[in-house]
Structures are given as structure tokens and as C-alpha cells.
Amino acid sequence: MTEKTTPAEIDFFNLEADNNMEPVNTSRRDFLSKAAIAGTVTIAPGVLLHSTAHAATSGNTSTKANDEEVSSKNRWGMLIDTAKCASGCTDCVDACNEENGLVGHGRPATDTQYIRKVTLKEKSTGHELSLPLMCQHCETAPCADVCPTGASFVRADGIALVDKHICIGCRYCMMACPYKARSFVHENVENQKLTAPRGKGTVESCTMCVTRVDNGGIPACVEACTAENHNAMIFGDLNNPNSDISIELKNRGGKQLRPDLALNTGVRYQNL
Amino acid sequence: MTRFLRTLLVLIGFTLLSTSALAETPFPTVHEPSDESLKCIQPEDEMRRNHMNYILHERDETMHEGVRNEPGSLAACIDCHVEPNSKGEIAGIDSKEHFCNACHQYASVQIDCFQCHADRPQKFIKRSSHSSSIRDQLEKTLATHDASSEGVNK
Numbered sequence: 001m002t003e004k005t006t007p008a009e010i011d012f013f014n015l016e017a018d019n020n021m022e023p024v025n026t027s028r029r030d031f032l033s034k035a036a037i038a039g040t041v042t043i044a045p046g047v048l049l050h051s052t053a054h055a056a057t058s059g060n061t062s063t064k065a066n067d068e069e070v071s072s073k074n075r076w077g078m079l080i081d082t083a084k085c086a087s088g089c090t091d092c093v094d095a096c097n098e099e100n101g102l103v104g105h106g107r108p109a110t111d112t113q114y115i116r117k118v119t120l121k122e123k124s125t126g127h128e129l130s131l132p133l134m135c136q137h138c139e140t141a142p143c144a145d146v147c148p149t150g151a152s153f154v155r156a157d158g159i160a161l162v163d164k165h166i167c168i169g170c171r172y173c174m175m176a177c178p179y180k181a182r183s184f185v186h187e188n189v190e191n192q193k194l195t196a197p198r199g200k201g202t203v204e205s206c207t208m209c210v211t212r213v214d215n216g217g218i219p220a221c222v223e224a225c226t227a228e229n230h231n232a233m234i235f236g237d238l239n240n241p242n243s244d245i246s247i248e249l250k251n252r253g254g255k256q257l258r259p260d261l262a263l264n265t266g267v268r269y270q271n272l
Numbered sequence: 273m274t275r276f277l278r279t280l281l282v283l284i285g286f287t288l289l290s291t292s293a294l295a296e297t298p299f300p301t302v303h304e305p306s307d308e309s310l311k312c313i314q315p316e317d318e319m320r321r322n323h324m325n326y327i328l329h330e331r332d333e334t335m336h337e338g339v340r341n342e343p344g345s346l347a348a349c350i351d352c353h354v355e356p357n358s359k360g361e362i363a364g365i366d367s368k369e370h371f372c373n374a375c376h377q378y379a380s381v382q383i384d385c386f387q388c389h390a391d392r393p394q395k396f397i398k399r400s401s402h403s404s405s406i407r408d409q410l411e412k413t414l415a416t417h418d419a420s421s422e423g424v425n426k
Contacts, residue, residue, distance in 0.1 A: 070338035155338065163335050164388055190364075192390045194347055199388035214338045 059240025061216045062157075075139075075158035076208055077238040077266035078222065079245050079254050080131060084232035087130040090117055092233065095224030096134075099209060100196040105187060112183040112198075114206040115221060129272065132221065132233075135160055135181040135206035136257060137266030143173035143182065152203075158238070158266050159210055164202040173203055178258050181205045208235075208266075238266065300374040302353075310352055313343045320375075323349075327385075346385060351393045365391035 064070065096102070096115045104111040115134040121127070137160045143152040144160065151167035154160045162173075162182075174182045182205040189199050195211040198204055209219035217223075222233040236245030248254070254268030302316055312319055313326070326344040333339040353371040356362040363369035365386040368377055372391075376383045 064338070067339055067341040069333075153336065155336065157338070161335070165331060165335065189388070192388065194390045194394045197388040197390070202388070210338070211340070214340050 059237035059243030059246070060235070061218060062213055063216065064214070066214075070155055070157040070214070072156045072158075073239060075238040075266065076213060077137065077158065077236065077245060077268065078208070078219070079234040079236075079248055079268045079270065081232050081270045082129050082131045083271040084230055085130050085132065086230065087119060087128060089130075089230065091224045091228045091230065092132050092221035093117060095220040096206070099193070099220035100198070100207075101191065101193040103189075110184070110186055112185060112204060114183075114204075131269060131272075133179060133181070133257075134221075134267065135177075135208075136179050136263070137206075137208060138263035139266070140263055142176040142178065142263070146172040146176040148172065155210075159208045159213070160205070161207055161210065162203050162205065164197065164199065164204070167202040169201040169203065171203060177205075178261060178263075300378050302371075312352070346389055350390065354392050354396075356396060362392055362396045 093115045102112050115132045118133045120129040141154050141160050149166045151163045152173045182203050184203050185200050218235045222235040225233040234245045236243035254270050255272050256265045330344040
């Protein structure tokens with residue numbers, strides 16, 4: 001048995017400690033939507049067109065132009081319904097490995113995982129939960145806090161990344177991450193995917209398929225889960241009240257893992 | 273006098289050796305894309321001298337700000353310049369035939385980009401599916417841990 005795929009012996013997700021998780025901080029979202037309305041009234045026609053174009057979209061995918069910078073207008077997130085996540089199903093993990101060219105070396109303790117399936121068991125009742133666990137894309141990310149070079153950072157739109165150009169492979173971020181979401185590349189890598197550069201001596205984790213997202217797509221795991229009709233994962237803009245994910249969160253709620261750490265994660269779970 | 277002659281001979285020998293060594297590594301020529309309608313973003317002289325600056329600039333903008341307009345991207349370089357030879361073989365970065373490596377070997381400058389980045393256009397890379405082996409591993413690990421998950425708290 002390996003450490004990485006083992007559910008923690010302690011209350012890893014702190015599920016019992018805090019069931020009254022703070023809801024998504026909506027104050028900024030409200031501010032933004034109000035600001036957008038004010039903008040449409042007062043600003044010049046060119047800008048008005050721009051803001052209506054944003055308002056018209058669903059907020060489920062990015063609409064930014066290729067040469068446009070990402071901004072904090074968006075916050076990309078995922079919502080995972082554990083009730084729909086079947087034990088033993090690894091469709092999301094397979095899609096992730098395929099998308100990012102992740103190859104195992106038969107050493108599960110150190111082989112790269114962007115997503116892993118975790119099974120939780122209620123000891124007294126025997127009730128089991130299965131869920132995919134990946135980088136939670138925290139707003140205040142511990143990995144970025146401890147990084148000595150600035151290689152770990154959170155993009156303006158909420159996606160936590162490693163800039164491997166300046167990563168020195170110290171692995172502080174792996175220690176700091178409460179979700180064990182990061183892996184270190186121990187081996188030389190060949191035949192990388194165009195959209196997933198990765199190499200020996202750097203730390204890596206789920207990128208929320210950042211190239212797909214920038215090009216108006218959705219992450220490979222969500223795509224696979226939906227394509228296989230499991231529909232356990234939703235991707236979208238947490239800052240846009242009209243996005244599927246925001247509507248679902250508003251109607252049925254969603255929990256963060258380890259809410260006591262106040263990291264404001266971008267990945268939320270239902271039916272924990 | 274004999275010492276002088278000997279020195280002269282040695283000097284002549286060195287000159288011959290070094291010229292023959294030079295003759296073996298001709299100045300690399302740029303591989304023109306087979307599609308003649310494709311033009312590089314800058315003239316050849318400019319690109320020979322300053323290509324790294326274009327790539328570096330794009331690198332930080334893309335990584336940190338998500339700006340993904342193509343022209344100066346490494347992927348766009350590779351897409352045009354790295355093509356299969358007449359036998360249909362496509363050289364990887366370790367080969368002298370590779371577009372980047374041809375010059376970098378000549379100039380004796382180490383190239384680190386391809387420790388992480390794809391060195392060939394994706395359309396030319398044949399992949400075997402690795403996900404099945406990873407899936408097997410995962411299932412094995414899950415099975416082991418199911419068998420011993422007695423003491424796991426929810």
C-alpha cells in the first residue's frame with residue numbers, strides 16, 4: 001500500500017469538524033454584477049457592447065480572446081457530486097492521464113497523479129463514498145505562499161499553476177498542500193503533449209486543463225465524466241451567477257474540503 | 273634549426289587539423305517549411321540572433337497571464353520547422369537533424385526547452401495508450417486498500 005492513494009488515518013477532510021461551511025463569498029460577485037450593470041448604463045458604446053457580450057454568455061466556458069489577459073472577472077471552479085461518482089470508476093483519471101501524457105513507471109508512491117480516486121468509509125455504518133481528488137485551486141494557496149521562487153502561483157482567474165521555468169524542485173509546495181495534490185517528476189520525460197509541458201526536477205499538479213480553458217473548452221476530466229453520462233462534475237465560472245456551477249451551488253450547495261483552513265477552494269463537493 | 277623546423281611542422285599540422293575539423297561541421301542552413309506560403313514572423317537574420325527573446329517574452333505572458341496568440345510561441349516554431357525527412361523519419365531533439373539542434377550543436381549552446389516541451393509537432397508523434405497500464409495499477413492499489421481500510425475514519 002502506498003501513502004499517496006491511502007485515505008488518511010485521521011479525519012483528513014475534517015468533515016465532522018465543520019459541516020456549516022461558509023457559502024461561496026458572493027459579495028465580490030454581487031459587486032461585479034452591479035458594476036457590470038452600472039457599466040452598461042454609463043460607459044461609452046464600445047465598452048457597452050463588450051460588457052453585454054460577457055453578460056450574454058453562460059459563464060460555463062471562457063470567452064476571452066487569444067491575446068487577452070486572464071482577469072479576476074472570472075474564477076474557474078469545479079463542482080463534484082459524490083453521489084454520482086461510482087466507486088471503481090476512473091474515467092476522469094484516465095482522461096487526465098491521456099490529456100497530459102502522464103505515464104506511470106510502476107511506482108505508485110512517486111508516479112505523477114493529477115487526479116486520484118479516494119474512497120471514504122464511515123466506520124460505524126460501513127457507508128462508502130468515492131470521489132476524485134485533485135488540486136483544489138485555492139484562492140489563498142499554501143503552495144504559492146511557501147514557494148521560494150514564485151514558481152507556484154494562482155492566476156488571476158483562480159487557476160493554481162507551477163511555472164516550471166522557474167521551479168527549482170524544492171518540493172516545499174508538496175509539503176504545504178493539505179490535499180497532497182502535487183507530484184514531483186523523478187524521471188526524464190519524452191514525447192510530452194503540446195499542451196502539457198512537463199519535465200524532470202519540477203513539481204506539477206492539476207492545471208484545470210488551462211490551455212483548454214483559455215481556448216473556451218472544459219477540463220478533460222469533466223468532459224470524460226459528462227461523455228460517459230456520469231455527470232458527476234461541473235465546470236464553470238464561480239464569479240458568474242448565471243453559470244451552471246453557480247446556479248447549482250446556489251440551489252443545492254457545495255462543500256469545500258478542509259473549510260477550516262479558509263483557503264476558499266475552487267473545487268467544491270456535494271453529498272460528502 | 274631542427275627545433276625551429278619541428279615547431280613549424282607542428283604548427284602546420286595543427287592548422288591542417290583544425291581546417292579539416294571545420295570542414296566537417298558546415299554552417300547549418302535553415303530548414304524551410306515545405307509549405308512555401310508560410311513565412312517566418314521575422315527575417316532569417318533577425319531570428320538567428322534574437323529568437324530566444326521572442327520565445328522568452330511569450331513564455332511569461334502565456335504562463336502567467338494566459339495570453340495565447342500564436343506567432344512567437346515555441347509550438348508555432350516547431351510546427352513549421354520540424355518536419356519528416358524524405359524517408360518519412362522525424363528527428364527528435366537529440367538528433368543533429370532536428371531544426372533547433374542543428375544550430376545549437378554548431379554554436380555549442382545547450383538547449384533546455386525540450387526537457388519539458390514537445391520537440392515535434394503533435395501530428396507526427398505516434399503514441400501507445402498508457403492509460404490502461406495506469407488504470408491497472410490504480411485498480412490494484414484500490415483493491416489493496418479496500419482490503420485494509422478497516423481503520424479508516426470517515
